[in-house]
Amino acid sequence: MNPTFANPEFIKTNGRIAVSVDRLAKTYPVPFLRLKKLLRRKFKPPVDALRGISFDIHEGEIFGLIGPNGAGKTTLTKIIATLVQPTSGQVTVRGHDSVHDDEIVRRNVGLAGAEERSFYFRLTSEQNLLFFARLYGLSGSTARQRIDELLTLFELGELRARRYAELSTGNKQRLSVARAMLANPPILLLDEPTRSLDPLAAARMRATIRSLAQTDGRTVFLTSHNLAEVEELCDRVAIIGKGAIHALDTQAKLRTMHTEEEHVSIGFASLAIVDAERALASSFSRELFVLHAAERRDESVVKFKRAPNDDLLNNLLRVLQESGAVIRSVETERPTLLDVLESYEREKESAS
């Protein structure tokens, strides 16, 4: 196990490592650099897409990778998929090196990329899948049976005879995931799998992804800009920025690493805002809370932040009730992955 970002508390079904990323770096070279230097032509500096990152993904785990555009998510995905070679470091998939054993790695990995132009536009959904199934080595009958299963699973059965060019963006997305699963690979690489799906279809896709990991014991590596989706699906999440992993852990731990504070809103009635403010100010510092009228008539809301398990909530409720307020609701909001991501972005900006 890599020393970096190894979490002993995270125990999966069998503890085996599906993907190991070890001191991986990728610099996109400047094409024909020597020639450009010789001719004294201007050139952009090489791009450091990944800067020596290390982590492991366990078998059966749903692993999320989040980060802003240009952070290195796609490069990392493509290196695992053997489509891009690293500058240094190593990726092993079930023990096989992604550069030297690339054919074996590709047998173990299915990739559903975010690129829409990865199918033959004039072929139908079924013909496209049949072509790729044969490249994966499936015989005619096995391929057709597998395609039937996948078209049903991804609700594309009625569109099987429709040309790829005529499919909606969401259906193209689903077909891409179906293709990734043609050879039933133990590891799925999903690059923004619900990017273009409507909310209902996205929810069904998430349920499918979850069942693939839970029922079939498949490992899923997922990149997404949809943080709610990552929160819903992933066992562990890595935050990547400018080619470096800023943090990697379970979501709960990431949130507490970022801040332990909770946002709390108390809705109350039968007490005017002015009176509530006076009562609260007599017991707490004014910077601690914010009061405003609620959307519902005759109700007000007090908002404040608290650390988990402190006495602030209890004390505030007591003061309000002693002043004659009737408590109507108490809502707590824990930090989201968006908060965590934003905090790392802020740290980065202040550092630079």
Next chain:
Amino acid sequence: MILFLRRVWAFVARDWRLELSYRMQFFLRILSILIVVTTLFFISKIFAGFTDPHFEQWRDPLAAWLTGLAVLNYFMTGFSSLANAIRQEQVQGTLESVLMTPISVPTVIVASSAWDFVQATFFSFLYLLFGWLFFGVHYRGSFVLALFFLLLTTMVLSCLGILSASFAMVFKRGDPFGIFLGTGSALFSGVFFPIQLVSQYAGSGVASISRILPATYGLDGIRRVLIVGQGFSQVREPMVTLLVFLAVLLPFSLWVFGRAVRRAKRDGSLIQY
């Protein structure tokens, strides 16, 4: 082997279906071949009665032109099909999807070109068929030997095609092989006129270009068999030359293509075009 054939079949079936989606183009090409053969028939009538004993293969210019065009069509396929296929996949954005499957580099090479060869065989056959059917062109000699020559020359030109595809993989455009071999073969390997004329009019220096083109030996061998009616022992010289070309170019071109794929992966430019 079964797996290899299944993958080659996947490409052939895919390209057949893509071809079917452009039916009109297919029929127009057949028509254009018929028009070319008819035109050449009338041009050949200008030369009726003019026979030069030095140009044995050109006694019947129509037969010489038709074999030249049929063979050139096949050679050009061998030479350009892989580069075209790679470029097509790059433009469509499907190259990554294909290379994402557990398919080896030699399989990509053979499978990507397979349909083009099926098509080239059909269209080359049409040149000869139309000549025989409508314009009384007669071929003699062993068709098996002619086919062997065709296969051998195509393999040699396919090696150059692999080099051309390697170029397309890395540099995307501006393939120098296409310019030199494509236009060079048509001019210097005797497709439309005897290569002896180049020497006669442009000097032996320029004529030596034809000696380094594999198509020259292929075309010479096929015409000797089909038009003059020579046998195996008489066509040994161009055959040995082609075998030497193949022995040198095949391992070299495969090595270069493997390097080109790795280079594109290192640059992250597989789907760029």
